[in-house]
Amino acid sequence: MSASTEVITEMKPSSSRPWSLWATQIAAILRLEVRKNFIGKRALLIYLLAATPVLLMAALSAQISWEQSRNNNIGEINIIFANLYEGLILRTIVFFGSAWIFMNLFRGEVVDRSLHYYFLSPVRREVLVCGKYLSGLVASFVLFTISTAGSLLFLYIGLGAAGVNYLGDGAGKRQALAYLGITALGCVGYGAAFLVIGLFFRNPIIPALLAYGWEFINFLLPPVLKKISIIHYLHSLSPVPVPEGPFAMVAEPTPAYISIPGLLIVTAAVLVLASFQIRRMQINYGGE
Amino acid sequence: MDKSVDHTIVFEDVSKFYGEILGVNRVNLTIEPGITSLVGPNGSGKTTLMNLMTALIRPTRGRVSVLGLRADHPEIFFRKVGYCSQFDSFPRALTGFQFIYSYLRVHGYSKQAAQDLAWKALHRVELLDAAHLKIGAYSKGMRQRVRLAQAIAHEPVVMILDEPLNGLDPMARAETIRLFRQLAAEGLHLIISSHILHEVDMMSDSVILLNNGYVVAEGEIQGVRDEMEEHPMQILIRCDRPGLLAARVFEQDSVVEAKIHKDKHGLFVKTRDADAFYLLLNSIVVEDGLSVESVAPVDDDLNAVYQYLIGGGEAA
Numbered sequence: 001m002s003a004s005t006e007v008i009t010e011m012k013p014s015s016s017r018p019w020s021l022w023a024t025q026i027a028a029i030l031r032l033e034v035r036k037n038f039i040g041k042r043a044l045l046i047y048l049l050a051a052t053p054v055l056l057m058a059a060l061s062a063q064i065s066w067e068q069s070r071n072n073n074i075g076e077i078n079i080i081f082a083n084l085y086e087g088l089i090l091r092t093i094v095f096f097g098s099a100w101i102f103m104n105l106f107r108g109e110v111v112d113r114s115l116h117y118y119f120l121s122p123v124r125r126e127v128l129v130c131g132k133y134l135s136g137l138v139a140s141f142v143l144f145t146i147s148t149a150g151s152l153l154f155l156y157i158g159l160g161a162a163g164v165n166y167l168g169d170g171a172g173k174r175q176a177l178a179y180l181g182i183t184a185l186g187c188v189g190y191g192a193a194f195l196v197i198g199l200f201f202r203n204p205i206i207p208a209l210l211a212y213g214w215e216f217i218n219f220l221l222p223p224v225l226k227k228i229s230i231i232h233y234l235h236s237l238s239p240v241p242v243p244e245g246p247f248a249m250v251a252e253p254t255p256a257y258i259s260i261p262g263l264l265i266v267t268a269a270v271l272v273l274a275s276f277q278i279r280r281m282q283i284n285y286g287g288e
Numbered sequence: 289m290d291k292s293v294d295h296t297i298v299f300e301d302v303s304k305f306y307g308e309i310l311g312v313n314r315v316n317l318t319i320e321p322g323i324t325s326l327v328g329p330n331g332s333g334k335t336t337l338m339n340l341m342t343a344l345i346r347p348t349r350g351r352v353s354v355l356g357l358r359a360d361h362p363e364i365f366f367r368k369v370g371y372c373s374q375f376d377s378f379p380r381a382l383t384g385f386q387f388i389y390s391y392l393r394v395h396g397y398s399k400q401a402a403q404d405l406a407w408k409a410l411h412r413v414e415l416l417d418a419a420h421l422k423i424g425a426y427s428k429g430m431r432q433r434v435r436l437a438q439a440i441a442h443e444p445v446v447m448i449l450d451e452p453l454n455g456l457d458p459m460a461r462a463e464t465i466r467l468f469r470q471l472a473a474e475g476l477h478l479i480i481s482s483h484i485l486h487e488v489d490m491m492s493d494s495v496i497l498l499n500n501g502y503v504v505a506e507g508e509i510q511g512v513r514d515e516m517e518e519h520p521m522q523i524l525i526r527c528d529r530p531g532l533l534a535a536r537v538f539e540q541d542s543v544v545e546a547k548i549h550k551d552k553h554g555l556f557v558k559t560r561d562a563d564a565f566y567l568l569l570n571s572i573v574v575e576d577g578l579s580v581e582s583v584a585p586v587d588d589d590l591n592a593v594y595q596y597l598i599g600g601g602e603a604a
Contacts, residue, residue, distance in 0.1 A: 021363075021396045024393075024396050025394055025395075025396050027393075028390065028393035028394040028396075029394055031390070031393070032379065032390050032394070035381070036379065036380060036381075039380070039381050040380045040381060112377055112379075112380070113375045113377035114375075114377050114378060114379050116344055116373055116375060117379070117391055117438070118394065119343075119344060119362070120342060120344070120366055120369075120370075120371050120373075120439075121362070121366055121391055121394045121395055122362055122363045122364070122365070122366035122367045122395055122396070122442075123362060123363065123366075123394055123395070123396075124362060124363050125362070280346075282344060282345045282346055283339070283344040283345065284306070284345060285375065
């Protein structure tokens with residue numbers, strides 16, 4: 001094992017300017033993490049989750065076109081999709097998918113006993129949080145926006161050319177883009193929440209289920225409490241209003257110009273909290 | 289050596305408790321450059337001290353500094369420090385090269401520099417042939433070497449190595465010890481933990497002896513060496529023909545006992561000269577085609593030496 005005689009040129013890390021170095025490090029973390037998020041046993045569950053609404057919509061679409069395509073109109077399909085989107089895609093698939101992806105960013109590495117490789121690198125822990133969060137966003141955006149787009153396409157295909165034309169048209173296109181945007185915002189909001197839950201709790205399943213319960217009963221909550229949730233803001237953005245049922249406490253939807261920046265600000269605050277927590281984090285795999 | 293720069297690793301009244309369990313207690317140490325071994329039985333606090341040095345865990349009390357730096361600023365600290373831990377786990381689905389390269393990129397190295405450093409590190413641990421194999425397919429010894437390569441790849445000034453010879457075959461052990469000596473000669477600080485006193489003897493300039501979380505002795509290697517000469521080392525060789533091996537090992541005067549394992553697939557050998565024994569073992573493998581599965585020192589007989597050192601000479 002003699003010393004290598006290779007001539008190695010520029011061996012300094014890429015830049016002494018912190019922002020440039022942090023960007024390089026985030027990109028490197030992103031490459032490692034995106035790979036982990038898309039490959040491996042843990043990814044299987046996410047693929048399954050993302051495929052579920054597409055398959056359901058395809059089945060529904062087949063039924064629509066078989067039984068009563070002539071009688072269905074776009075308006076009815078819009079309402080069917082809006083209900084399925086909020087009940088199935090947003091509240092279940094995006095929620096649990098984000099929980100799985102983002103809680104595993106740190107907790108999964110503790111279980112795998114590989115987090116120390118990051119902690120032993122010359123990278124600020126805040127930068128690590130940022131890189132990992134972005135990698136979770138890439139995975140969740142890709143999977144759940146494709147899932148949303150696939151669901152839309154398969155459902156409207158049941159109406160034949162009329163449905164496809166509608167999605168490509170002005171109103172239908174805006175509606176589709178709104179759903180994709182809500183899905184992306186759901187990933188942003190739920191992602192930050194679950195990342196921090198994964199940092200604070202050794203067994204994050206229970207807090208995740210509590211969060212699910214809180215989001216689930218949101219329609220029953222008084223207006224003030226409704227606003228302490230993510231689903232309220234996402235629900236407010238729905239392009240097709242979805243009734244919340246006879247027992248719902250009615251609250252004014254929060255306008256998009258408040259709900260979108262509000263969600264982003266809360267996400268940023270949650271990530272700052274995650275950064276504080278990770279600075280205090282110790283590696284004690286044996287205690288997990 | 290620049291006098292204005294702090295070249296030491298300092299523990300100031302450091303204690304670490306895991307709940308009510310003692311990790312280490314009231315440790316005061318100043319470690320100078322060279323190869324320093326942390327020696328002690330399992331559970332004595334060696335890994336705790338190493339994890340404290342690298343801030344994987346925080347002290348309950350006291351302060352640790354490495355070359356005057358605190359690990360609170362990892363972006364500076366870990367450019368100078370490399371840690372080869374005992375955790376035998378890796379990010380999934382990476383080859384040896386990808387593993388080292390990816391973390392060098394996390395350091396902030398450019399693509400080309402990361403590639404060059406990764407190849408250089410793999411070359412140093414003689415893992416070039418397996419560089420493009422998935423780590424999941426590596427043997428224990430190869431995993432140990434790739435971890436070592438990852439720890440040295442960014443060319444740190446201080447290397448902290450937790451049981452770095454575990455799982456290596458005799459040839460690789462000898463080569464790795466040579467590498468450590470070479471790194472120390474290049475001016476690196478090496479902190480190595482081991483519970484194998486004979487290995488410590490082969491590579492260390494000084495030792496820190498730990499027991500039950502306390503530093504019980506520290507100093508030059510010579511004192512430990514004198515004690516070890518009185519105590520034969522026991523080695524377990526797992527192989528296909530232990531009977532043949534038993535017959536051959538007595539060619540050496542330093543071998544004092546050979547006992548076949550009860551499962552008939554191994555041989556316990558007690559020797560006063562482990563180096564000479566490893567060389568003999570290599571020649572037996574070559575000449576008689578012996579198939580060796582593993583070679584590992586057995587702890588039990590060393591307890592006497594520990595007891596002697598820890599207890600001030602009463603137990604030996």
